[in-house]
Amino acid sequence: MKRALCIHDLPTVGRASLAVxxxxxxxxGVQCCALPTAVLSSHFGGFAPVQVQQMSDQMARSFAAYEKQKICFDAISTGYLTGPEQAALVCSALEKHTAELIVVDPVMADHGKFYHGFDAGMVAALSALCQKADVITPNPTETALLLGQDPLTACWDEQLLESRCRQLAETFGCDVVLTGCRLAEDHVVCGGFDRKANNFFMLECDYVNAQYPGTGDLFTAVLTGALLRGKSLKAAANAALCFTQRVVHTTFAAGCEPRFGVEFEPLLGTLEDLLCH
Structure with a gap:
C-alpha cells in the first residue's frame, strides 16, 4: 500500500483539509499519514471566531523523527500553512524526505485577495515550496500571485488558461492543475499541463450556485490518490473533477448547510470505480 504524508491543517468542525x-x-487505497500544520476549532469558511493552534514545533520534531527512524513516504502533499516560516520549515524538510510524488496546493488567496494574515511574504515562501513540487494545484488568484500578476485583471478564456498553465509549469518546473476557473456562467473548468507529455488539457463540469469549503481539498486528495495509482495527470484530474462534481451536486440537492462542507461520506464507496477506469 502506498503511503502519503499529508501536511495540512486539521479543523475539528467542518469538512476541509485533513478532515477530508x-x-x-x-x-x-492509500495510507494517509496526517501531519497537522494547525489545529482549528473549525475551518474559516462560515465560522467565527476560529481558535487556531499552530503546530510548527511538533512538525519540526516529527520531521526529525521520520529521518531518525528512516520512515519513507511514496507521496507528500502540502496545503494550508500558517505563514512563511512554516512554509520554509516544510521546504527544508522536503530536501531530506524524498518521495516519488510531491503535490503542493499553494493555499494563500481566492476571489482576488489574500486570505486573512497573508501578504506578499507568503507568495515568496510558497513560490520556493512550489519549486520542490511535482504537481501544483493553485486556483486562479493564487496562479496570478505566483506569476507576479494582478489577480483582479484577468478575463479568463481557454487561451489564457493554457498560457497560465504553461507559465506555471515553466516557472516552477512541475506539472500543473489549475482549479476552480469559471469560463462561462454555467461551467467550471480546470486546466492542466503535463510536462512529460508537453500537453495542455481542459476539463469541464457544471457550475453549482453555492460555496462549499473544502472542495479544493477533496479535489487534491482524489488527484493525489489517482496519481499514486499510476494514472496520467489528465486522467487523475478527470477522476478528481468527476468525484468533486458528484459530491457537490448531491450536497446541493440535499439542501445541506454550506459551511459544514460537502457530504462526501456517503459517496466514498463510488470512488474506487472512478479510479479503476
Whole structure:
C-alpha cells in the first residue's frame, strides 16, 4: 500500500483539509499519514471566531523523527500553512524526505485577495515550496500571485488558461492543475499541463450556485490518490473533477448547510470505480 504524508491543517468542525483528505485517500487505497500544520476549532469558511493552534514545533520534531527512524513516504502533499516560516520549515524538510510524488496546493488567496494574515511574504515562501513540487494545484488568484500578476485583471478564456498553465509549469518546473476557473456562467473548468507529455488539457463540469469549503481539498486528495495509482495527470484530474462534481451536486440537492462542507461520506464507496477506469 502506498503511503502519503499529508501536511495540512486539521479543523475539528467542518469538512476541509485533513478532515477530508484522510478519509478520501484511505478510500483510494492509500495510507494517509496526517501531519497537522494547525489545529482549528473549525475551518474559516462560515465560522467565527476560529481558535487556531499552530503546530510548527511538533512538525519540526516529527520531521526529525521520520529521518531518525528512516520512515519513507511514496507521496507528500502540502496545503494550508500558517505563514512563511512554516512554509520554509516544510521546504527544508522536503530536501531530506524524498518521495516519488510531491503535490503542493499553494493555499494563500481566492476571489482576488489574500486570505486573512497573508501578504506578499507568503507568495515568496510558497513560490520556493512550489519549486520542490511535482504537481501544483493553485486556483486562479493564487496562479496570478505566483506569476507576479494582478489577480483582479484577468478575463479568463481557454487561451489564457493554457498560457497560465504553461507559465506555471515553466516557472516552477512541475506539472500543473489549475482549479476552480469559471469560463462561462454555467461551467467550471480546470486546466492542466503535463510536462512529460508537453500537453495542455481542459476539463469541464457544471457550475453549482453555492460555496462549499473544502472542495479544493477533496479535489487534491482524489488527484493525489489517482496519481499514486499510476494514472496520467489528465486522467487523475478527470477522476478528481468527476468525484468533486458528484459530491457537490448531491450536497446541493440535499439542501445541506454550506459551511459544514460537502457530504462526501456517503459517496466514498463510488470512488474506487472512478479510479479503476
Amino acid at each position: 483528505i484522510l478519509p478520501v485517500l484511505s478510500a483510494a
